[in-house]
Amino acid sequence: MPVSTNRIDKIEKSIIYIVLFVFIGLTMFPLIWVFTTSLKPNDESMSFPPKLIPEKVTLENYFFVMTNSTIVKSLYNSLIVSVGSMILNVSICALAGYGLARFEFRAKSILLYVILALFTIPIIVNIIPLYSILANLNMLNSLLSLILTFQILIIPLNVVLLKNYFETIPKEVEESALIDGCSKFGVLRRIIIPLSLPGLAVAAIFSFIFSWNEFVLPIVLANSPDSTLFQVALYQFISIYRIEWGYLSAGIVVALVPVIILIIAFQRQMIKGFTLGSLRG
Amino acid sequence: MMTFSKTEPYLYLVPALSILFLFLLFPFFWNVYISLHQVSITSILKEWRFSGTDNFVQVLNDPNFHTSVKVSAIFVGSSVTFQFLIGLLISSLLNQNIRGKQLLIAVVMIPWITSGLIAAFSFKFIFDNSFGIINYFFNSIGLHSIPWLSDPNTVIWSIVIANVWYGTPFTILFLTAGLLSVNPSIYESAKIDGASKLKSFFYLTLPLIKPFILLDVVLITIWSINFFEIPLIMTGGNPLFASTPASLYMYRQAFEFGLLSKGSAAGILLLMINIMVAIIYIVALKKRG
Numbered sequence: 001m002p003v004s005t006n007r008i009d010k011i012e013k014s015i016i017y018i019v020l021f022v023f024i025g026l027t028m029f030p031l032i033w034v035f036t037t038s039l040k041p042n043d044e045s046m047s048f049p050p051k052l053i054p055e056k057v058t059l060e061n062y063f064f065v066m067t068n069s070t071i072v073k074s075l076y077n078s079l080i081v082s083v084g085s086m087i088l089n090v091s092i093c094a095l096a097g098y099g100l101a102r103f104e105f106r107a108k109s110i111l112l113y114v115i116l117a118l119f120t121i122p123i124i125v126n127i128i129p130l131y132s133i134l135a136n137l138n139m140l141n142s143l144l145s146l147i148l149t150f151q152i153l154i155i156p157l158n159v160v161l162l163k164n165y166f167e168t169i170p171k172e173v174e175e176s177a178l179i180d181g182c183s184k185f186g187v188l189r190r191i192i193i194p195l196s197l198p199g200l201a202v203a204a205i206f207s208f209i210f211s212w213n214e215f216v217l218p219i220v221l222a223n224s225p226d227s228t229l230f231q232v233a234l235y236q237f238i239s240i241y242r243i244e245w246g247y248l249s250a251g252i253v254v255a256l257v258p259v260i261i262l263i264i265a266f267q268r269q270m271i272k273g274f275t276l277g278s279l280r281g
Numbered sequence: 282m283m284t285f286s287k288t289e290p291y292l293y294l295v296p297a298l299s300i301l302f303l304f305l306l307f308p309f310f311w312n313v314y315i316s317l318h319q320v321s322i323t324s325i326l327k328e329w330r331f332s333g334t335d336n337f338v339q340v341l342n343d344p345n346f347h348t349s350v351k352v353s354a355i356f357v358g359s360s361v362t363f364q365f366l367i368g369l370l371i372s373s374l375l376n377q378n379i380r381g382k383q384l385l386i387a388v389v390m391i392p393w394i395t396s397g398l399i400a401a402f403s404f405k406f407i408f409d410n411s412f413g414i415i416n417y418f419f420n421s422i423g424l425h426s427i428p429w430l431s432d433p434n435t436v437i438w439s440i441v442i443a444n445v446w447y448g449t450p451f452t453i454l455f456l457t458a459g460l461l462s463v464n465p466s467i468y469e470s471a472k473i474d475g476a477s478k479l480k481s482f483f484y485l486t487l488p489l490i491k492p493f494i495l496l497d498v499v500l501i502t503i504w505s506i507n508f509f510e511i512p513l514i515m516t517g518g519n520p521l522f523a524s525t526p527a528s529l530y531m532y533r534q535a536f537e538f539g540l541l542s543k544g545s546a547a548g549i550l551l552l553m554i555n556i557m558v559a560i561i562y563i564v565a566l567k568k569r570g
Contacts, residue, residue: 030403099293122507129308213396
């Protein structure tokens with residue numbers, strides 16, 4: 001009965017597509033709604049009935065966000081912290097991943113277990129002690145403190161990811177370089193790092209996005225006007241401007257831009273890196 | 282053969298381990314110390330008075346804490362159930378032979394790379410009592426408006442919906458990776474044996490990806506227990522404590538009411554719940570062999 005199986009296949013396929021598109025519609029709807037709101041003049045964004053497509057498209061909300069000195073300062077802070085945290089994180093995770101991938105030593109499996117267990121430890125139970133410690137060291141409201149504390153969010157994932165990546169590079173390449181008189185550090189710099197650039201890129205993107213999106217640590221540890229991060233500045237829209245949805249939605253779109261660009265550019269590598277990092281442990 | 286001294290491998294790990302020690306392990310113990318003393322935001326730089334288990338007694342006798350544990354149970358239970366079931370459905374559909382798979386996966390991932398703050402604000406906007414689009418939609422099909430964010434009985438479902446939206450992509454991605462690890466030739470032989478697609482899904486696929494399912498459920502459970510950005514931003518935990526899970530209870534005690542040591546005690550209780558979940562996970566893994 002080739003004909004009827006064919007028909008069943010077709011029906012099945014259409015059901016699959018319908019379910020997927022309904023799901024994608026529900027997934028995208030809140031963000032599309034925010035995006036169109038960001039293009040509406042302020043009186044229209046809170047009008048009733050709500051309109052999905054703005055009657056009059058305006059950039060005034062973006063103009064407000066990009067010229068408000070508090071918000072611009074917070075964007076600048078967020079960039080410093082995210083890039084700083086990314087550089088620090090990739091450096092220390094590359095070293096640790098390399099150590100775990102290339103050497104056999106006594107405490108190796110214990111250390112690996114500890115790092116994997118840290119995946120599941122809730123960072124947030126640490127916010128109160130971190131606040132108290134940094135207050136006593138007079139290190140609250142400092143971007144450096146944020147860069148350092150953000151590391152605990154990302155180290156477990158990136159160490160495992162990079163360890164697994166380094167293991168895919170054959171040992172023989174390194175050994176022949178060592179025989180040719182290259183120093184160990186030279187091998188790391190001239191051979192390992194260039195060969196693992198795709199893995200390092202994924203680790204870098206993960207740490208950038210984690211830092212860019214982090215909210216709880218910065219709102220507790222750094223909420224003075226000078227040290228506010230962008231996500232915290234958006235949160236403060238609630239109290240300062242009594243939720244001006246137009247401005248807020250423009251701010252949300254601005255917060256999404258760097259992340260979306262990174263995802264589109266590195267989508268394939270990210271899915272691969274994600275599976276490498278989480279699955280082979 | 283590469284040669285190296287005994288200490289060399291440890292040197293590579295020193296930077297990562299020292300940061301983990303300073304900012305993760307040490308604060309852990311510091312938390313216990315705070316919870317046994319009387320510390321508030323205003324007295325943090327003064328001398329701390331030892332108070333024994335007072336803070337724990339206070340938390341355990343606080344009716345608001347009882348509410349927050351109930352809220353946590355509903356929040357975690359329904360978030361995990363929906364995230365897992367929707368994630369399993371969508372990832373198995375994405376695993377079928379369909380066109381544009383790569384692009385679909387990328388689109389499905391989007392909520393996961395937004396921040397908790399963006400998820401919370403987007404849904405606060407949609408659920409708004411007066412101009413929110415959901416109530417508008419309800420009205421236009423003849424239903425009454427629902428006070429999504431102000432009714433103590435409804436508000437928990439609003440934060441669950443936002444959390445399911447935000448968290449489901451992780452499960453989709455994770456289970457997609459699991460499904461990709463299954464050798465497709467298994468299905469071919471099942472087909473020859475005359476097994477229907479649904480049958481081979483329940484009897485072949487699910488057992489094969491069981492390790493992925495188990496780890497996924499544990500991770501999303503632990504994350505949901507500890508995650509409070511969405512209720513904090515959508516409702517501030519209000520009305521009263523109706524949308525305050527235990528994790529947000531900890532935060533509010535410390536940073537809304539300034540009672541750091543009461544918050545610490547709540548945090549330690551929270552940690553114990555986490556450890557219990559982890560133990561259940563380890564036992565389940567051991568049973569698997």
